[in-house]
Amino acid sequence: MLDPDFIRAQFPAFSEPSLDGQAFFENAGGSYPCRFVTDRLERFYRERKVQPYGPFAASRVAGEEMDEARLRLSAMLGVDQDELSFGPSTTQNTYVMAEAFRQHLPESAAIVVTNQDHEANSGPWRRLANSGIDVREWKMDPGTGHLDLTALESLLDGASLLCFPHCSNVVGEINDVATITKLAHDAGAFVCVDGVSYAPHGFPDVGALGADIYLFSAYKTYGPHQGIMVVRRTLGEALPNQGHHFNGASLEKRFTPAGPDHAQVAACAGMADYVDALYAHLGAEHVGPKDRAVAVHDAMRAREVELLAPLMDFLRAKNTLRLFGPTDPARRAPTIALEAERPGEELAAELAHHAINAGGGDFYAGRALEAMGLDLDKGALRVSFTHYTSEAEINRLIEALEHVV
Secondary structure (H helix, E strand, O other), rough: OHHHHHHOOOOOOOOHHHHOOEEEEEEHHHOOOOOOHHHHHHHHHHHHHHHHHHOHHHHHHHHHHHHHHHHHHHHHHOOOOOEEEEEOHHHHHHHHHHHHHHHHOOOEEEEEEEOOOOOHHOHHHHHHHHHHHHEEEOOOOOOOOOOOOHHHHOOOOOEEEEEEOEEEEOOEEEEOHHHHHHHHHHHEOOOOOEEEOOOHHOOOOOOHHOEEEEEEEEOOOOOOOOEHHHOOOHHHHHHOOOOHHHHHHOOOOOOOOOOOOOHHHHHHHHHHHHHHHHHHHHOOOOOOOOHHHHHHHHHHHHHHHHHHHHHHHHOOOOOEEOOOOOHHHHHHOOOEEOOOOOOOHHHHHHHHHOOOOEEEEEOOOOOHHHOOOOOOOOOOOEOOOOOOOOOOHHHHHHHHHHOOO
């Protein structure tokens, strides 16, 4: 099991005086960065903020640190080094991929999207309808938010691409990516998975999941503000180059039109440092980077399920609140959207007076919330946490919700 005190010691925020006494429950909007990332970022700006990959020492080391981040993260995710790309955000990365598919697909092609997605993995793909692409929608159950596999099979008939979330940022249910991906592949479709709301709860083994595209955001996985994207080789080499013409032969550069943020890319290696530190603290036997990441993933999830249990018990008993998504802690991420009589932003503002940091609104998931019957003008209250949240903070949240609601 993970040691909460050791975990929190790895995050500067928990020793920051200005944040003392604040319980952070807006992790779905962005997690605290770990000390390994902040140390690397500060060092890069101080010692090597120059154009990388040059012949002089500072430039050479800057490039080596950027390469280290790509090498270590791809190894953790179970993919080849050049199958991983960095970009300014997941929204931007998805937009670039959608443009590549727009150029690649014939007008008669069909793709499938869901109404469970964050807008980043929905809007860019839906815009392909303007180019004659048949955009089909895999609709979730309006009562539960669940995506039913039986409703997908007919939608995949003749489809070229399926886009869906590993985990919704409002429903919270963890979708069975491997099973869904196999179903899509058997039907002849590629798969794009939005992992933004899942990856903070444990880095996935993308190689084992089988997705052709997997996207997540480093600033939600304890890192800097970067989008990270895996594009598997078969698909990546088939799609048209979206970068500079002279980068067309480089898989890691084909889908990054803008130059990389050197310092933030280099700092992403700190996320691998953090995973390795947690693994070492678990005291397990020596294994490779992917197996270390899998072990830490499982430990993070076990910790979160344990923390979720009392909160789910409270919410099940609270008939003045509607919880979106499953109540079983093992089936969901600790990203919890709630409907109450009062607007979500109003409740979040009142929780702030109790030193509970939460969010209110639609969280760019308006399609999902509207499909489940929520008035978007009222919005939802969202509380979200990760493995670094403490038992005491969960208890404080429950007490504050009891008072506010």
